[in-house]
Amino acid sequence: CRGTGKNKTSHILLISVHGTPYWMAPEVINESGYGRKSDIWSIGCTVFEMATGKPPLASMDRLAAMFYIGAHRGLMPSLPDHFSGKAVDFVHVCLTRNQHERPSAVQLLQHPFMKGRQ
Template identity: 95%
Template sequence: MPNGVIKLIDFGCAKRLAWVSLSGTHSEMLKSVHGTPYWMAPEVINESGYGRKSDVWSIGCTVFEMATGKPPLASMDRVAAMFYIGAHRGLMPSLPDPFSGKAADFVHVCLTR
């Protein structure tokens, strides 16, 4: 029975860990690259380790997609999008004008490195 709860998940970039601390100590940064390129953070693409900031990036991409119907850089093929994100940090598209300034700022903050 529907209860109004929405859960979003993408196991395209997932790894089972035995133990991870909330502060990031006593655990290693993940460094393998697997996932859906349109939602991958620059540090994931560049294999420089990833954590919560990468999740924030993916949330920004998800909000962008929910607002526009397409992920950021959807006009590019997957490989081109991956190279673009990895090489052009901070140059992601913004939400179009009809959306509020707060929504645009939220997405901008999520997609800025």
């Protein structure tokens, strides 16, 4: 059942989507076939939050962040300049919009950011 009004549509969308929008991959929001690589997106958001104290797009309300991520238009924020290039790149590759281009967990373990931690 789809609502025709904006409020009803937004309400249905919020009920049908499970999870926290700030960490949701575009394919999860768009319900376009998601899997393990969707979790890689969430890892990138988690590392971002661990580094900065807030998830990406925290300045937006939840619904706005969800639409922003799902729209495939906006760039996700990167870590501030005072973080290492390895950390910045790690988050960047995790937040690759196209899930087919996003690295797997095995590939991420080979990333220089992770290699420096072993």
